[in-house]
């Protein structure tokens with residue numbers, strides 16, 4: 001039997017990178033192709049170990065470039081596509097929405113066309129709970145797969161648009177797809193513009209930590225490895241055309257998250273600086289993962305064990321995040337937060 005060929009788009013980013021590592025070691029009999037444009041959010045240093053593995057391959061390409069993508073699919077004939085590549089940061093989508101439409105919407109459409117053209121066995125579209133909009137603070141309410149899509153940021157709107165295209169390719173062309181909608185991830189190799197790695201890296205450097213508004217917005221956190229196992233399960237067992245929500249019931253306010261990191265690192269809460277709130281800041285996200293649990297998924301980390309593992313990883317891998325925050329990132333940070 002020939003080896004399965006798995007295309008992972010965005011495999012130089014945070015979640016895609018962890019997924020590539022997970023797949024390369026779990027499935028030595030699969031060929032894993034990491035396709036990535038290497039934007040500011042992508043880096044290949046995380047794949048140094050994979051580069052020595054025979055079943056790991058890297059392709060530098062733009063998912064929105066049809067002239068590259070279609071011939072690539074014709075040549076390699078992928079069995080599975082797991083699609084992570086995206087512009088992923090809400091704050092950047094507020095200042096520059098255009099590239100979000102280009103990559104997240106048009107890029108997804110090119111991949112769908114290519115997948116239909118060669119007849120892939122499964123296309124898993126990795127999406128986000130942010131497409132559902134926001135919940136109020138009633139702790140008994142959750143996003144289910146039936147919750148209407150009401151995205152509030154240009155980022156989540158571009159993801160919702162791509163979700164609808166993926167759905168339409170199933171309804172119209174019978175393309176075998178699944179959509180996963182996961183809550184906020186954290187873990188190793190998370191780019192330090194996002195709340196958890198931003199807080200860890202700044203606290204370790206005894207620098208002020210910006211917190212939007214009153215810090216009471218709630219996110220539902222999931223360790224990235226638990227997201228990877230969910231996608232693996234959906235890829236192999238998901239029913240064609242179905243959406244699966246992914247989350248581990250770990251709701252925390254942003255302020256609670258920041259305070260947990262500060263106390264774990266033995267630093268002072270004086271490092272917290274409240275800053276002007278994000279425009280259109282969603283109040284609360286919370287996932288009901290019952291449908292995925294019925295498929296057989298269970299997370300392995302609680303928030304407490306996951307955050308402890310993640311903080312330790314940032315302590316052990318300073319070199320990785322220090323080279324990121326020393327470059328263009330500084331300009332981005334200063335423009336974004338304008339700290340006192």
Ligand code: NAD
Pocket residue numbers: 009010011012013014015016017035036037038039040041042043061062063064083084085086087088089103107126127128129159181182183184185186191
């Ligand atoms: P990330 O920003 O860390 O990585 C995105 C990757 O995509 C980068 O390596 C980048 O170089 C690549 N990329 C960007 N534009 C590209 C293009 N035109 N062609 C090819 N590659 C391109 O993002 P992430 O946090 O790892 O998120 C991955 C996916 O998971 C996204 O689709 C996101 O919407 C979704 N998601 C993220 C979260 C989260 O908490 N981070 C939660 C749920 C879903």
